[in-house]
Amino acid sequence: MKDIFVLLKKGSMASLTAAIVNFILAGLKGAAFLLTANVAMFAEMMHSLGDAINQVFVFIGSSLSKKAPTERFPFGFGRLVNLVCLFAIVIVGILSYETLMEGIHHIIEPLPVNPDTTMLLINIGVLAVAAVLESFVLYKAGKELLQQAEQPHDGIKPLTLSFKHMNRAKPATKLVFLEDTVATLGAVLAIIAILIGRFTGFAQSEGIASVLIGLMMFYIVYKVFMENAAGVLGESDPHMEQRISQIVLRHDDIKDIQKLFVLKEGDALHVEVVAEVSPDLTVDYTNELRDKIEALILKQSHVADVNMEFEVDDGNRSWPKTQDQLDTKSRQKERF
Known part of the structure; x- marks a missing residue:
């Protein structure tokens, strides 16, 4: 048991932080969805839940990958993080599909726009909190990414230079950075969709936002799968x-x-x-x-x-x- 805790301390802190934040956000968004029946909020809830599950697996995988080599595995367990990510991304793929289908359904059969100002404030408030927290995690992940790439990481560089040097980062850090980029954009997109629906009466806006969020999640599925499949096979640098x-x-x-x-x-x-x-x-x-x-x-x-x-x-x-x-x-x- 002691050895397990030692290994967990060596895991990706960016993944652990992101997992905790996303579980909290998934709970907030789920409560807001139950209160308001907002489709964009449902998409955001699924997105946060998928990110949280994925990042838990990444944290565990990054921890176990630090296990010392054995006689049976003389090259160590480094590729274990890639295998764990491949497993986790299946879950995210399922959630992405559900988000996409829910959005399409509400584009075809949109719900009437709720005129209740209280419901509007609940949705906007939860999404604003989500955007702020996701931006914080994104900044921390970007800073860690630039440190691993041996690049300057002061000021706003974690938000501007990280994309350029993403391929030099560790798999876990890169995954957190990508997921929180999409999470931050998704929260902003959902806010815009809710405001459009509320003030223009265009009820399909929330369904469109859900579809766009689902497509962004699918991009993460594709990116993570291809990155970690290459890692499992053994890629050069x-x-x-x-x-x-x-x-x-x-x-x-x-x-x-x-x-x-x-x-x-x-x-x-x-x-x-x-x-x-x-x-x-x-x-x-x-x-x-x-x-x-x-x-x-x-x-x-x-x-x-x-x-x-x-x-x-x-x-x-x-x-x-x-x-x-x-x-x-x-x-x-x-x-x-």
Whole structure:
């Protein structure tokens, strides 16, 4: 039991915070829906509930992924967070479908607009609270994301630069950031739909908002599924490969890199390097050189272990990869 608590302390705090906030918001929105029968509020309730469930799974998965390697699993449990996210996203997919169908139903058969000002204030008040809390979680997740990407994170940068550096963040942090972006937009969208319906009489506005929120939730389902499917299969990190190649080739005794790949295992990175050196170097010197380079690589963000080997220089240049190759690899990864 003690070991479990130790592991839980290592889990993603962004996921835990987001889960607590979303459970609270789901309860508030559910109560408001029961009082007002507002369709946009129903969509928001489902969205918050889906986010909360998803983030609980992500927190647990990110905690268990920190478990130390065993004899049976020598590479550790890093990919466990990806498997847990894949399971959780099925639940979010079901909730997304229900939200979408509910919205379509109320577009076809809209309910009469409730003229009660009290009901209007309840809906707007709950959604305003939701928007503020979700914005707070979004800011915290954006700040954590930029820290992991080794970027400046002061001022409003967590809300402006995070999208640009999202691929450098840990899976759990990235998921929280995406979900809270959609959650914040969804709350604002629901407020707009309620006001349109109340003051113009266009009753379908709430159904349209529900459909849009459902579609945004489906985008999260797609994004999270593809990201974590790649993680389960084992994806490389081209940007870190480029950085590590610069560290290796910085030494004059390294003539070329024959092979270099960086494999993601959850939050951790595993590095494999085969470098070419001059044949006149002694064994003792190459061992010292290897230890020195491995120590520098291990200082890089998220790198868990390094395996470096040497081969005699064959006279053929294999590295560096051209920038076009690296850009193509990055684009293929983003499309996947």
